[in-house]
Amino acid sequence: xxxxxxxxxxxxxxxxxxxxxxxxxxxxxxxxxxxxxxxxxxxxxxxxxxxxxxxxxxxxxxxxxxxxxxxxxxxxxxxxxxxxxxxxxxxxxxxxxxxxxxxxxxxxxxxxxx
Amino acid sequence: xxxxxxxxxxxxxxxxxxxxxxxxxxxxxxxxxxxxxxxxxxxxxxxxxxxxxxxxxxxxxxxxxxxxxxxxxxxxxxxxxxxxxxxxxxxxxxxxxxxxxxxxxxxxxxxxxxxxxxxxxxxxxxxxxxxxxxxxxxxxxxxxxxx
Numbered sequence: 565x566x567x568x569x570x571x572x573x574x575x576x577x578x579x580x581x582x583x584x585x586x587x588x589x590x591x592x593x594x595x596x597x598x599x600x601x602x603x604x605x606x607x608x609x610x611x612x613x614x615x616x617x618x619x620x621x622x623x624x625x626x627x628x629x630x631x632x633x634x635x636x637x638x639x640x641x642x643x644x645x646x647x648x649x650x651x652x653x654x655x656x657x658x659x660x661x662x663x664x665x666x667x668x669x670x671x672x673x674x675x676x677x678x
Numbered sequence: 679x680x681x682x683x684x685x686x687x688x689x690x691x692x693x694x695x696x697x698x699x700x701x702x703x704x705x706x707x708x709x710x711x712x713x714x715x716x717x718x719x720x721x722x723x724x725x726x727x728x729x730x731x732x733x734x735x736x737x738x739x740x741x742x743x744x745x746x747x748x749x750x751x752x753x754x755x756x757x758x759x760x761x762x763x764x765x766x767x768x769x770x771x772x773x774x775x776x777x778x779x780x781x782x783x784x785x786x787x788x789x790x791x792x793x794x795x796x797x798x799x800x801x802x803x804x805x806x807x808x809x810x811x812x813x814x815x816x817x818x819x820x821x822x823x824x825x
Contacts (some may be wrong), residue, residue, distance in 0.1 A: 587723075588691065588694065588727055588731075589691045619716075619720075621720060621723055621724065621727070621788075622724055622782070622784040622785040622787075622788055623727070623782070626780070626781040626782045626783075626784065626785055627781065629779055629780070629781055630781040633778075633781075634780060640825070652717065654788075657788075658772065658773070658784055658787070659773050659778060659789075660778070663778065663779070664794055
C-alpha cells in the first residue's frame with residue numbers, strides 16, 4: 565500500500581491525514597515534500613494524523629524526526645495524532661515517544677497549538 | 679512452503695520489498711504470531727536497506743544475496759552485500775542524546791531489538807548479516823557476535 569497524504573485546515577491548524585506506509589522511498593518523500601510545502605506557505609502549525617499509517621520503517625521514523633526539527637526551527641509546532649500500536653511501540657523503543665507531542669483526540673490536539 | 683530459499687537481488691528498493699515480503703512469508707510459515715511476523719519482516723527490511731543503500735550504494739553491478747531458512751526451532755535469515763564492509767562496533771547509538779534527533783541511524787538498532795541473535799561477518803568485500811529468531815522464545819535482548 566503506497567502512502568497518501570491530504571491536508572485540511574482546522575482552526576488555523578493544518579491537519580495532515582496520512583495513510584499507508586512511511587518507508588524508504590515514496591512514503592518518506594511524500595512526508596518530506598508535504599511538510600516542506602506547508603512551511604513554504606507559512607503553515608507552521610501541523611498535526612500529522614497517523615491513524616491510517618500501517619507501517620513505518622527506520623527511514624520513516626527519521627523523516628518524522630526531520631520534519632519535527634524543520635518545523636521547530638522555523639518557529640512552528642508539529643504534533644502527532646492517532647498513533648497505531650505499532651507506531652506507538654516503535655517510538656517507544658527508539659525513545660522518541662517523549663520527544664514528540666502525541667495526541668489521541670483531534671479537537672484537543674488542535675486546541676493545544678499556541 | 680520450502681524450508682530454504684535464496685535469491686540474488688539487484689541493489690534496488692524493489693529488492694528491499696522482496697526481502698521484506700519473503701521474510702514475512704517465512705515467519706508466518708514458521709509459526710510466529712502476527713506481531714512477530716511484522717517485527718521479523720521489519721528487521722529483514724532494515725538489513726536489506728542497509729545492503730542496498732550503505733553496502734552496495736545502489737551500484738547496479740553489485741548484488742544483494744538473501745537466504746531464508748526455517749530450521750524448525752528457528753528462522754535464520756542472511757542478507758549479504760558486496761560493499762565496503764561494516765564495523766558494527768562503530769555504529770553510533772541512536773538512543774544517545776547527541777543522536778536522538780538525527781534523521782537516520784536506527785536500522786541496525788531496530789534489527790537488534792526485533793531479533794534474538796544478530797551476527798555480522800565481513801565477506802571481503804561486503805557484509806553478511808545473519809538474523810535469527812527462535813520459535814516460541816519470549817522477546818529478549820539480542821545477542822550479537824562479530825566474526
